[in-house]
Amino acid sequence: MIPRPPRSSEPTAAEASAWADVLVRRRLLHAAVLAPTSQWLVQDRPNGPVRVLMGPADVVVLAATIQHHTRMMRPEAR
Incomplete structure (x- = not known):
């Protein structure tokens, strides 16, 4: 990579x-509200519990984390 x-x-x-x-x-989160x-x-x-993200950077990091996890769970990634 x-x-x-x-x-x-x-x-x-x-x-x-x-x-x-x-x-x-894409139903990777139930809700995200500014x-x-x-x-x-x-x-x-x-x-589920509501998490508080401090700003835009945290949302982008969360998106990257979810994207990475989703890609790693694909059969072709194993």
Whole structure:
């Protein structure tokens, strides 16, 4: 696997919102809501605990983590 170069800028709220939308639409998260404090409230399943992410960077890291886990679980990745 080729390592990615480091980001040149911090993720924006728009980027975090786009990733949150994708994760919810693909049912990888139950909910992801931007709070007025710029924090994100995320929930993995309907009755699961709500986690608080501190900002857009945390949403992007969560998306990358979920994507990595999903790819590693594919049969061809084993």
